Amino acid sequence: MRDDVNRTIKLRSRPVGEIDDSVFELSEEEVPEPGEGQALVRNLCLSLDPTNRVWISDTPSYLPPVGIGDVMRGLGVGRVVSSKSDDYAEGSLVSGLLGWQDYALVGEGTSAVGTPVPSDIEVPVEMLVGVLGITGITAYYGIEEIGQPQEGETVVISAAAGAVGSIAGQLAKIRGARAVGIVGSDEKAEWITGELGFNAAVNRRSPDWREQLAAACPGGIDVDFENAGGEIMDTVFGMLNFHARVVLCGLISQYNADTPPPGPVNFPALLSNRVTLQGFIILDYFDRFPEATAKLAQWVAEGRIKYRDTTVEGLENAPSALRMLFDGENVGKLLVKVADDAAVGAAG
Amino acid sequence: MRDDVNRTIKLRSRPVGEIDDSVFELSEEEVPEPGEGQALVRNLCLSLDPTNRVWISDTPSYLPPVGIGDVMRGLGVGRVVSSKSDDYAEGSLVSGLLGWQDYALVGEGTSAVGTPVPSDIEVPVEMLVGVLGITGITAYYGIEEIGQPQEGETVVISAAAGAVGSIAGQLAKIRGARAVGIVGSDEKAEWITGELGFNAAVNRRSPDWREQLAAACPGGIDVDFENAGGEIMDTVFGMLNFHARVVLCGLISQYNADTPPPGPVNFPALLSNRVTLQGFIILDYFDRFPEATAKLAQWVAEGRIKYRDTTVEGLENAPSALRMLFDGENVGKLLVKVADDAAVGAAG
Numbered sequence: 001m002r003d004d005v006n007r008t009i010k011l012r013s014r015p016v017g018e019i020d021d022s023v024f025e026l027s028e029e030e031v032p033e034p035g036e037g038q039a040l041v042r043n044l045c046l047s048l049d050p051t052n053r054v055w056i057s058d059t060p061s062y063l064p065p066v067g068i069g070d071v072m073r074g075l076g077v078g079r080v081v082s083s084k085s086d087d088y089a090e091g092s093l094v095s096g097l098l099g100w101q102d103y104a105l106v107g108e109g110t111s112a113v114g115t116p117v118p119s120d121i122e123v124p125v126e127m128l129v130g131v132l133g134i135t136g137i138t139a140y141y142g143i144e145e146i147g148q149p150q151e152g153e154t155v156v157i158s159a160a161a162g163a164v165g166s167i168a169g170q171l172a173k174i175r176g177a178r179a180v181g182i183v184g185s186d187e188k189a190e191w192i193t194g195e196l197g198f199n200a201a202v203n204r205r206s207p208d209w210r211e212q213l214a215a216a217c218p219g220g221i222d223v224d225f226e227n228a229g230g231e232i233m234d235t236v237f238g239m240l241n242f243h244a245r246v247v248l249c250g251l252i253s254q255y256n257a258d259t260p261p262p263g264p265v266n267f268p269a270l271l272s273n274r275v276t277l278q279g280f281i282i283l284d285y286f287d288r289f290p291e292a293t294a295k296l297a298q299w300v301a302e303g304r305i306k307y308r309d310t311t312v313e314g315l316e317n318a319p320s321a322l323r324m325l326f327d328g329e330n331v332g333k334l335l336v337k338v339a340d341d342a343a344v345g346a347a348g
Numbered sequence: 349m350r351d352d353v354n355r356t357i358k359l360r361s362r363p364v365g366e367i368d369d370s371v372f373e374l375s376e377e378e379v380p381e382p383g384e385g386q387a388l389v390r391n392l393c394l395s396l397d398p399t400n401r402v403w404i405s406d407t408p409s410y411l412p413p414v415g416i417g418d419v420m421r422g423l424g425v426g427r428v429v430s431s432k433s434d435d436y437a438e439g440s441l442v443s444g445l446l447g448w449q450d451y452a453l454v455g456e457g458t459s460a461v462g463t464p465v466p467s468d469i470e471v472p473v474e475m476l477v478g479v480l481g482i483t484g485i486t487a488y489y490g491i492e493e494i495g496q497p498q499e500g501e502t503v504v505i506s507a508a509a510g511a512v513g514s515i516a517g518q519l520a521k522i523r524g525a526r527a528v529g530i531v532g533s534d535e536k537a538e539w540i541t542g543e544l545g546f547n548a549a550v551n552r553r554s555p556d557w558r559e560q561l562a563a564a565c566p567g568g569i570d571v572d573f574e575n576a577g578g579e580i581m582d583t584v585f586g587m588l589n590f591h592a593r594v595v596l597c598g599l600i601s602q603y604n605a606d607t608p609p610p611g612p613v614n615f616p617a618l619l620s621n622r623v624t625l626q627g628f629i630i631l632d633y634f635d636r637f638p639e640a641t642a643k644l645a646q647w648v649a650e651g652r653i654k655y656r657d658t659t660v661e662g663l664e665n666a667p668s669a670l671r672m673l674f675d676g677e678n679v680g681k682l683l684v685k686v687a688d689d690a691a692v693g694a695a696g
Contacts, residue, residue, distance in 0.1 A: 054620070061620040062590070234611070240409070248619045263582070263611025270627045271596045272402070272409040277625040279618040 017258035035107030039088035041078035047129035059157035070102035114243035139167035151176035158228035237266035308332030362610035365606035385456030386437035389426035395477035441465035487515035499524035506576035511535035656680030
């Protein structure tokens with residue numbers, strides 16, 4: 001299937017605080033033709049991540065902000081529908097920064113970053129941005145390289161029912177550590193303890209969540225897999241053990257703030273407890289993605305890692321879907337389905 | 349020389365905020381007799397360090413708080429005046445946690461921690477707690493193991509005219525990095541640039557010190573050797589480069605606070621810039637002290653490291669001397685001279 005129109009979602013204005021309808025706009029354009037060394041990719045699904053919110057802020061970060069009027073930057077998976085590049089075979093899958101649009105050009109001189117998916121990987125495309133993609137890989141290197149929890153140690157994961165957190169806790173368990181998750185609802189708490197095998201879960205909306213967290217970590221906290229920031233992180237800092245590690249992966253509670261949120265009052269605990277804190281952006285591990293994917297695929301196949309997706313239908317719903325991340329409405333990986341692979345694949 | 353009286357300075361009450369006269373009290377006791385496996389040490393000089401303030405707070409830290417009524421914990425150097433231990437020869441030097449007192453018992457079953465100084469080290473005792481002791485060693489491992497500045501990188505050192513900071517900047521220079529110091533007076537700024545060879549110094553009491561710091565670090569900051577905390581640290585966090593390292597060595601601006609000071613608002617920069625932050629207590633490197641001392645002694649002998657002491661005479665003045673650290677009155681290492689080594693050595 002090949003539509004005549006390429007719908008794109010562009011950044012219209014920078015949000016102040018929460019994202020409202022003025023931030024993005026949907027445009028319709030002609031489907032571009034690939035030039036020499038390029039390929040045209042039909043986007044199938046997009047990965048929605050807290051970092052999308054960072055990319056549209058005006059503050060300096062690890063990538064330049066998305067420009068006003070530019071197609072929104074986003075991770076996704078698509079299928080090559082026509083190609084003038086030896087790197088991209090027609091009908092093959094591509095994953096990378098394909099953007100919020102129906103079609104992306106990849107290859108020489110394009111702004112999209114697309115990596116061919118090895119043809120021997122036979123999994124649903126959703127897994128390629130989720131548990132076997134950027135999400136699972138983030139959890140993998142955060143735990144295996146930075147947190148390195150040892151047997152019997154206690155790992156606390158914030159946003160633990162989110163895409164990365166839900167995998168990170170299971171990886172901690174595989175290493176023999178205790179996994180304690182901080183989540184935003186009782187349903188999420190039940191999911192991560194009942195289905196995913198976390199040792200304990202704390203609903204941060206409970207009035208006594210701090211006491212619950214202390215009770216769940218009677219020996220203190222050895223690894224903080226930090227996705228939340230704000231008062232959750234600050235509370236965890238106050239419970240860190242000597243030589244604890246902080247995997248500073250995300251600060252989702254702070255991304256929507258229109259004025260800088262207060263810093264962690266318990267910061268001095270990082271000194272007195274000789275804590276190692278590592279700010280962590282998964283793109284730095286780009287060359288090592290295949291190694292992580294292989295491990296994760298094995299553990300998924302063995303049933304040792306379970307995952308869940310929250311799928312929103314339709315490219316046009318990507319902006320409202322992004323808001324779900326900050327309202328805590330998703331469980332597991334949040335995806336936008338842009339096109340049906342069966343239909344695309346049949347025509348490709 | 350052996351007095352009949354052992355003067356001790358004990359903790360009378362925990363300070364709230366700044367240290368006043370109610371915090372310590374001077375007592376006079378009999379000089380203790382060493383038992384089997386013990387030695388009696390005449391304290392010669394005490395090292396005054398910001399961490400002394402931490403030890404008398406009630407907050408959990410890397411060592412338990414000094415108990416009310418206990419002799420104040422403190423680093424120092426002394427000479428063995430009588431010994432019933434094979435580990436401590438009479439007349440030899442001992443360094444360690446000897447406490448704020450004229451005499452300390454070391455060896456089996458004592459609370460003091462005293463390490464014999466190898467007899468081939470022939471330097472003034474002041475150097476054994478300063479540039480060749482805990483101070484220099486702290487700077488050494490902070491730079492060599494944690495900060496690891498590379499040639500051409502920019503290292504910012506706060507409290508740069510202090511004991512540790514003044515050495516740390518020179519060690520950064522030895523590695524070929526640029527050293528930029530933040531200090532509390534123009535005189536200190538002149539000392540670290542003129543005498544110690546720092547590339548630049550910023551007086552944090554100048555109204556435009558932030559602009560001065562930015563001008564001194566046109567390529568950003570690669571290593572933050574953090575001794576200060578508070579708004580100084582927060583400002584530095586806002587200028588860190590990708591993959592910067594924070595040697596979290598001290599937070600002197602915060603130790604006297606009677607309510608927890610605000611945390612660093614620029615904390616998210618640690619994530620977006622993939623910063624490694626390491627809380628750092630030099631006692632963790634205890635086994636490796638000799639290695640650092642040997643290197644430091646060599647560089648001092650070669651004139652590549654210069655140092656300065658601020659010496660206060662008399663044990664009884666230790667409490668008021670401690671206040672000098674927080675008022676910024678000392679330059680370089682702050683010491684209390686307890687006894688004259690020539691007199692002690694002569695009798696020992």
